[in-house]
Amino acid sequence: MTTQIFFNGLLSFATLTTILVTGLLFTFALLVMPGLGQLDDREFLRGFQEIDRIIQHSHPLFVVVWLGSILGLLAACALGYGQLEEWPRGLLIAATVLFIIGVQLPTFRGNVPLNNKLQTLELTSMDTSDLAEARQAFEPKWNRLNVFRTLISVVVSILLIIVVLLR
Numbered sequence: 001m002t003t004q005i006f007f008n009g010l011l012s013f014a015t016l017t018t019i020l021v022t023g024l025l026f027t028f029a030l031l032v033m034p035g036l037g038q039l040d041d042r043e044f045l046r047g048f049q050e051i052d053r054i055i056q057h058s059h060p061l062f063v064v065v066w067l068g069s070i071l072g073l074l075a076a077c078a079l080g081y082g083q084l085e086e087w088p089r090g091l092l093i094a095a096t097v098l099f100i101i102g103v104q105l106p107t108f109r110g111n112v113p114l115n116n117k118l119q120t121l122e123l124t125s126m127d128t129s130d131l132a133e134a135r136q137a138f139e140p141k142w143n144r145l146n147v148f149r150t151l152i153s154v155v156v157s158i159l160l161i162i163v164v165l166l167r
Contacts, residue, residue, distance in 0.1 A: 007076070007083045011092075011167065014072035015160040018099065021069045022153040025103075029150045033143055041131035044139070046123055052115045073099055073160075080163075088166040095159035102152030110145040114138055 036047050055062060077096040080089060118138055126134065 003079070004083060007079045008167065010072060010079060011076045011160075011164060013068065014076040015157075015164055017065050017069035017072055018095075018153070018160055019157045020065045021103070022150070022157045024065075025146060025150040025153050029143075029146050033139075033146065037139070041128070041135045042123055042126075044135055045118065045121065045131065048115075048138075049118060049121075049123070052119060056115070056119070069099070070104060084163070084167070088163045091159050091166075092163050095156045095163065098152055098159070099156045103149045103156065106145045106149045111142055111149075114142050114145075 032051070036044050039047060073096050077092050080092045084092060118134070121134055123131070
């Protein structure tokens, strides 16, 4: 009984944090990047640098949500193996694998390195062509990766909601 209660709480936490990550990615895809996209090159790059600095300074709530989604989902998947029937167990495993491969892997292998490279730029000393080149090296790649991980994250969130409802 205690294991079941713990699993239910863990599954709820993993689902909530994953949905919050999905919302963050969705907001970037739908609002933040298109909004920044309206700015000139220097303003765009500076605006993104500032947003990323907040994230990189490990805002505590961001860390809880982002890392909580990863750790919560992995733990729920491991514990759920013995707690769930075949159908919801398979959905939970699929959601976990999709989240790690389709959201976290592109984040840590694509978006974060692009962010880190952008952080090294000294925008005040760059001329117009350097700024345009830096933006072109960053924006399209970052946006493609973000749209991909947003779509995968939406699918993962739907799978997790189904698991919760089947539970």
